[in-house]
Amino acid sequence: MVDVAVVGGAGYIGGELLRMLIPHPDVTVVAATSDRLAGRRVDGNHPTLRGHTDLTYAPHDRLPDCDVLLLAAPGAAMSDAVRARVNAGAVLIDIGPELRLADPATYRRYYGGEHPSPELAAVAVPGLPELHRAALTKADTIAVPGCMATAAILALQPLAAAGLIGPDVLVDGRIGSSGSGSQAGEVNQHAERAGVLRVFAPSGHRHEAEIAQATGLSVRMGATGVDAVRGAQVLCRVTPADGLTELDIRTAYRARYADEPFVRVIAQRRGNYRLPEPKILLGTNYCDVGFSFDAAHGELVLIAALDNLGKGGAGNAVQCLNVRMGLPERRGLEFLGLHPI
Template sequence: MRRVAIVGASGYIGGELLRLLLGHPRVTVVAATSDRLAGRRIDGPHPHLRGHTDMCFVGHDAVESADFDVLFLAAPHRKTMGRMAGFLKLAETVIDLSGDFRLHDPDVYASYYGVTHTAPQLIPEFTTGLPEGHRAQLASSDRIAVPGCMATAGILAVRPVARAGLIEGTVQVDARTGSSGSGVSGGPAGAHAERSGALRVFAPSRHRHEAEIAQATGHPVRMTATGVEAVRGVQVVCHAKLASGVSEKDVRSAFRAAYKDEPFVRVIAQRQGLYRLPEPKILTGSNFCDVGFSVSADDGTVVLIGALDNLVKGGAGGAVQCLNVRFGWPERTGLEFTGLHPN
């Protein structure tokens, strides 16, 4: 059994990590940190864990002299990088869910996050935590940076056709996300009276996940992000121009080739039914990312769609999948939940 700890375990991502890891047959959760809630039971802020654990939160200082096999970091963007050198001393394997080590270029990081990266020398040590594109590297990496939720959906939707050379030019990404994407401390914009019924464009341009999609696909990306009334779920609708002579059959073949052996990516592009294209509603709680497409022969464009649960495949589930890859365990271990319908 691997001894694991979670730093920043009181938020929504922390709660999902706890849910998944407490049920994982190959690990033992030995610490979950929160300075604000130190000494209080975990099942207070995470009531879905009632009867599942008697653990209490510990302060961050309590783990600074401990020794773990795996450390999961669910700490805030911009703050994790300053503490990373210390975190790396606590465990052989560190899996970071913040945005601080996702981007390879510290100048790009500064452009999108608005601050200078304080540990640029550590960036090359991190492998992108997306098994669908980096499985071989993850199998031997002890420094893993899990992509953002909308970035994961966008990368998995666009990458098959980008790598096959089937699209050209800038990719336009229209992303929609539920309120849990704002975290526990979402501020006034997350209040029910303000959020209910709203379709709020909170990032009309230059959302930070834009840079991750561009980095992974090799194409310029322009992204808008809208908050919708759902609690969980991400859906991205990506528009791209097809290269000359590319057909719908070519696009379908690229998707099938890319994902035919993937345990958590399903290609959904059906002509009939209620769920003809990816829909996050039926993915709640699951580690699946559904992807699909629609080709317009009239103007030579393609719409590429991805959907997932932002807290699972777009966060904690993606991190646990990376854990499984790193230690050579079956990738579905601890991630077997299929989602719900109706929901």
């Protein structure tokens, strides 16, 4: 059994981690931390866990021995308690933003301050098994990408690697309110969020740096908050290579993702769900990728969708845990979604 501690277990990502890990047959959750709710039961604010655990929250500075630390709290990687467990040999899987960007100057540009842990970021393996599976099997530090970054990278990488698109990409991201976290404040209260399409980042969204780092492309990105709780979708507008055909696009995607357990190519000519749609992915670890190609006008849009708390966060982290610890990659991630919902 793999002993796991979830740091920041009271938030949305923390709750999703616990939902996946508590029934995981190869994992024992030895701790879930929250300073705000220390001493209270975890099923008090994560009601889907009722009847499945007697865990209570521990303070962040009381981490027991464990094999894997899953960090779902901003800045947790820099805490003394986490460093002590890492120094004792625990594998670190960080779902926060601090370790995603290796270059301190790029971090400073997008986050407005000095990089909090450049030495850890320099050795962190990106937590995207589809691109880094071999490295993840030996990684001591893993940095899980952001939710919309994950979607965009998976949509872009096969075509970029094959030289089928130009170097410039414009990413339009859409995200549900849970992407702001459980402590987001007044701006995400129901009265303020319901019925709104809020353009919170017209340009320069932070995830554009992650996408550029992963794909080698020149990326510009904007993002809109939509009237949904879960779900993320990206539209990536790119320039197709001369002579590109629809068959070339499908072939590149299918060759890259044919053996991937959690990426599906969805680009159909008819039907309600002919292109990637977040609604049917809620609660799953799937990322669906697809495209719309107008060859006559040279217009190519790559589309991807996922659950921002699933493949965009906790699910991706659990997938990385499985890969790193030599467990079946689908373990704990078998939920197929619901329809209708």
